[in-house]
Amino acid sequence: MVELQGIPVSPGVAIGPALVLDPDGYRIPRVFVAAAKADEEYARLREAVDLVAKRIADNRDETSAVAGDLTGDIFAAQLQMLHDPRLHAELGRRIRSQNQSAAYAVNRVLHDFAAALKQLDNPLLAERSQDVLDIEKQLLFELGAVSAQPLSDLTHTTVVLAHNLTPSETANLDRNFVHGFCTETGGPGGHTAIVAKGLELPAVVGIGNFIEDVNNGDTVIIDGDRGIVIISPDEETLAHYTRRLEERNSLSQRLSQLRDLPGETADGTRIRLSANIEFPHETESCIERGADGIGLYRTEFLYLSSLDEPSEEDHYQAYSQVVREMKGRPVVLRTLDLGADKMGHRPLAEHEHNPFLGLRSIRLSLRNLDLFRPQLRAVLRAAAHGDIRVMFPLITTIAELRQARMLLNLVAEDLKEEGIEYRSDIPVGMMVEVPAAVVMLDKFVGEVDFLSIGTNDLAQYTLAVDRSNEYVADLYQSCDPAVLRLIARCVEVADQSNTPLAVCGEMSSKPSRALLLIGMGVRNLSVPPSTLPRVKKAIRSVTITQCQEIAARVMNLEAARDIDMYLQDRLEDLVPELVVS
Numbered sequence: 001m002v003e004l005q006g007i008p009v010s011p012g013v014a015i016g017p018a019l020v021l022d023p024d025g026y027r028i029p030r031v032f033v034a035a036a037k038a039d040e041e042y043a044r045l046r047e048a049v050d051l052v053a054k055r056i057a058d059n060r061d062e063t064s065a066v067a068g069d070l071t072g073d074i075f076a077a078q079l080q081m082l083h084d085p086r087l088h089a090e091l092g093r094r095i096r097s098q099n100q101s102a103a104y105a106v107n108r109v110l111h112d113f114a115a116a117l118k119q120l121d122n123p124l125l126a127e128r129s130q131d132v133l134d135i136e137k138q139l140l141f142e143l144g145a146v147s148a149q150p151l152s153d154l155t156h157t158t159v160v161l162a163h164n165l166t167p168s169e170t171a172n173l174d175r176n177f178v179h180g181f182c183t184e185t186g187g188p189g190g191h192t193a194i195v196a197k198g199l200e201l202p203a204v205v206g207i208g209n210f211i212e213d214v215n216n217g218d219t220v221i222i223d224g225d226r227g228i229v230i231i232s233p234d235e236e237t238l239a240h241y242t243r244r245l246e247e248r249n250s251l252s253q254r255l256s257q258l259r260d261l262p263g264e265t266a267d268g269t270r271i272r273l274s275a276n277i278e279f280p281h282e283t284e285s286c287i288e289r290g291a292d293g294i295g296l297y298r299t300e301f302l303y304l305s306s307l308d309e310p311s312e313e314d315h316y317q318a319y320s321q322v323v324r325e326m327k328g329r330p331v332v333l334r335t336l337d338l339g340a341d342k343m344g345h346r347p348l349a350e351h352e353h354n355p356f357l358g359l360r361s362i363r364l365s366l367r368n369l370d371l372f373r374p375q376l377r378a379v380l381r382a383a384a385h386g387d388i389r390v391m392f393p394l395i396t397t398i399a400e401l402r403q404a405r406m407l408l409n410l411v412a413e414d415l416k417e418e419g420i421e422y423r424s425d426i427p428v429g430m431m432v433e434v435p436a437a438v439v440m441l442d443k444f445v446g447e448v449d450f451l452s453i454g455t456n457d458l459a460q461y462t463l464a465v466d467r468s469n470e471y472v473a474d475l476y477q478s479c480d481p482a483v484l485r486l487i488a489r490c491v492e493v494a495d496q497s498n499t500p501l502a503v504c505g506e507m508s509s510k511p512s513r514a515l516l517l518i519g520m521g522v523r524n525l526s527v528p529p530s531t532l533p534r535v536k537k538a539i540r541s542v543t544i545t546q547c548q549e550i551a552a553r554v555m556n557l558e559a560a561r562d563i564d565m566y567l568q569d570r571l572e573d574l575v576p577e578l579v580v581s
Helices: 035-067 069-082 085-096 102-118 123-127 129-142 167-171 191-199 235-258 280-288 312-325 361-367 369-385 398-418 435-439 455-463 481-497 511-519 529-540 544-554 560-574
Strands: 002-005 007-010 013-020 158-162 178-183 203-205 219-223 228-231 272-277 294-298 331-334 388-392 428-432 450-453 501-503 524-527
Touching: 007 191, 013 178, 013 235, 035 069, 035 085, 035 102, 035 129, 035 167, 035 191, 069 129, 069 167, 085 102, 102 129, 129 167, 158 219, 167 191, 178 219, 191 203, 203 219, 219 235, 235 529, 272 280, 272 529, 280 312, 280 529, 294 312, 294 524, 312 331, 312 369, 361 369, 361 398, 369 388, 369 398, 388 398, 388 450, 398 428, 428 435, 435 455, 435 481, 450 481, 455 481, 481 501, 481 560, 511 524, 511 529, 511 544, 511 560, 524 529, 544 560
Parallel strands: 013 158, 158 178, 178 203, 272 294, 272 524, 294 331, 331 388, 388 428, 428 450, 450 501, 501 524
Antiparallel strands: 002 228, 007 203, 013 219, 219 228
């Protein structure tokens, strides 16, 4: 038995025989064509381009139908690449002027382009190198230079192991047979990871070199919750994961019965349970699982899913779709929360040695008003269709908050002068994500209508730990006593000023920690749609007194590890069916 650790990108457990895909080790020989045949060779390339374009368009439509238009737009970006006039000019020059074969020209041009992207400091553009290699592989297949991978003719259930999967390969995985996948390369922000999440396929990426030691048919377990891949598990491990998978499926069926019941403790205290989303299509999942609203609508994917910067109309269409589909339930929309290093559409900053402390989130927006204005205009326009609320991320100073609010007011005046339908009387809030905001929170509450604690960044900035850094990731603990004291201070200030307070970070999505937060006085939680039933079950199984006892005990503990162990023990005592080992 071999256990490997990677990066979890899509939750769930998959068990099955391995289908090992060979790495991209093909070599295209340098072949020349006769000058008289150059036009014929170029025509062959054009025919291949048309076939690949049709396949990519089909991928876009099929993926959009399953995972929403924004996920499907990944393939729209590939179509742009495929039809780039500069690409065709260079391919035409190599075939017609240098008499290179179509396959060799495609291989050299697209491989060089992908290599150049990989060398860039910009992670967004570097990740798109995989999209380029995806196009190359498809063109080479149509030109007869490489063979197809065995993904389209599956007849039995399997889990896929590969050096890398391109977005189109991921989109074409037949979910009737492929139950999950893992790759040697990749990261959580790549398009392959995004497509996997949209399709709800358990997936782990970035494992490192391992597939040479795996044979087709070997039993493999993919633990997408913990980022673990187990090759040839022993009987005990296999039985454990089989039982866990069965329990997970059974629990999901039972929890679905809670859909129309309120998030209310056993002694009648109402806890508002909202959902975090990234894509408009996720509203269906939110409604199916009984969410009270959208507590955090992350708008970043609009910027990450296309080669073009999103227009005001792109923003407006996405926001309008969400607010209409939520049918009166509130939608809290967070403005752009990316760093300059992730903005591949235009250079917004020189190379930053520490992007987490640099030009990001509200700082980026306020420095680039031509980027910020279209988003704010779209927010106010979409607000005409329902209950939209807006909040600003990574607020550190009063001046930042006031500047953002002033711009929102100016945008409203512009819309009024232009005679465009909008609504300006929307609630305005802020994310509490840095210790400075907590320290000054008694001043901030006079400037906002609501607060939302982002525990992910609050823990990161409080503990000075980059949670994506493998060397210090173990120090990243949202239940660290220092983080909990800051949360307690937020609750205290919010209660004193009667300011609505929610917690929307990852911490609230774990039932045991949700009970702690409720015991600390939090009455609004926002969690991923998939975890909402579990959190609701925990809430409905306990009393406020029990939650307060948990909080009182935790606040006297000195280490995150002790806190987590205690919370897990209490969850097992109070709601044992939620504890799956």
